[in-house]
Amino acid sequence: xxxxxxxxxxxxxxxxxxxxxxxxxxxxxxxxxxxxxxxxxxxxxxxxxxxxxxxxxxxxxxxxxxxxxxxxxxxxxxxxxxxxxxxxxxxxxxxxxxxxxxxxxxxxxxxxxxxxxxxxxxxxxxxxxxxxxxxxxxxxxxxxxxxxxxxxxxxxxxxxxxxxxxxxxxxxxxxxxxxxxxxxxxxxxxxxxxxxxxxxxxxx
Numbered sequence: 001x002x003x004x005x006x007x008x009x010x011x012x013x014x015x016x017x018x019x020x021x022x023x024x025x026x027x028x029x030x031x032x033x034x035x036x037x038x039x040x041x042x043x044x045x046x047x048x049x050x051x052x053x054x055x056x057x058x059x060x061x062x063x064x065x066x067x068x069x070x071x072x073x074x075x076x077x078x079x080x081x082x083x084x085x086x087x088x089x090x091x092x093x094x095x096x097x098x099x100x101x102x103x104x105x106x107x108x109x110x111x112x113x114x115x116x117x118x119x120x121x122x123x124x125x126x127x128x129x130x131x132x133x134x135x136x137x138x139x140x141x142x143x144x145x146x147x148x149x150x151x152x153x154x155x156x157x158x159x160x161x162x163x164x165x166x167x168x169x170x171x172x173x174x175x176x177x178x179x180x181x182x183x184x185x186x187x188x189x190x191x192x193x194x195x196x197x198x199x200x201x202x203x204x
Contacts, residue, residue: 008182008183011183012125012183012186013122013125015126015183015186016119016120016125016126017119017120019119019126020116020117020119020120020126021120023116024116024117024120027113027116030110030113031110031113031114034065034101034105034110034111034113035065037101037104037105038065038066038067038099038101038102038105040101041099041100041101041102042069042070042099042101043070044066044069044070045066045070046065046066047063047064047065047066047114048063048064048065048066048067048068049061049062049063049064050062050064050133051133052131052132052133052151053131053147054123054124054131054147054150054151055123055147055148055149055150055151056147056148057144057147060118060123060131062115062118062123062124062131063114063115063117063118064111064112064114064115065105065110065111065113065114066099066102066111067098067099067101067102067103067105067106067111068095068097068098068099068102069097069099108197108198109158109197112153115153116153119153122150123150123151124150124151124152124153125149125150125151125152125153126152126153126154126186126190127152127153127154127155127185127186127189127190128149128150128151128152128155128177129146129147129149129151129152129155129157129174129177129178130151130152130155130157130158130170130174131151142171142175143171145175145178146171146174146175146178148178149177149178149181154189154190154193155173155174155177155189156173156174156176156177156189157170157173157174158189158193158196158197159189159192159193159196160173
C-alpha cells in the first residue's frame with residue numbers, strides 16, 4: 001500500500017471515529033424512540049446480532065434493531081422457495097416475519113443505526129461494502145476482494161437501489177468502490193445517503 005493511500009485510510013478511520021460518535025449523540029433520541037417501538041410492538045430483545053464477514057475475513061457480530069419476530073431465522077430454510085433475490089442474498093417483499101415496527105424501521109434504515117457502535121469498535125466504517133449475511137463460501141474469487149475494505153454503514157450499494165439490485169450488480173459496485181476508493185468518494189456517498197434513505201428505494 002502506497003504512503004498516500006495509507007495516510008488516506010488513517011484519515012478515513014479518524015473520520016469514522018469522530019463521525020460515529022457525533023452521529024450517536026445527535027441520533028440518540030431517534031434511536032431511543034425506535035428501540036421503544038421495537039419493545040412495544042413484539043416480545044423479544046431490542047437488538048438483533050448476526051455473524052458477518054468483515055475486513056480481511058475477520059468475523060464479527062453486526063448490530064441491528066430487531067425487525068423480525070423472535071425465531072424468524074429458523075424459518076429461512078422453509079421459506080427458501082419464496083426468495084425473490086438472486087445470488088447469495090435472501091429477500092422477500094412483504095416478508096411475513098417482519099413486524100409492523102420493523103417495516104417502518106427498514107423503510108428509513110433506522111434499524112441500521114446501532115452499527116455506529118460497530119464503527120466505533122473498528123469492525124465497520126461509515127462508508128464501505130455492506131457486511132452481507134452470506135455464507136463463507138460466497139467469499140471466493142472476486143467476491144473476496146471486497147473484504148479489503150472495512151464493511152460500511154452505507155456505500156455505493158445503498159445509494160444505487162439497495163435490495164432492488166441483482167447480486168452481480170451489487171458485487172460490481174462493491175468491487176468498484178474497493179478499487180477506486182478515495183476520501184472524496186466517501187464524501188460523495190455520505191452526501192447522497194440521506195436522500196436515498198428518504199426515498200426508500202429497495203428498502204424491505
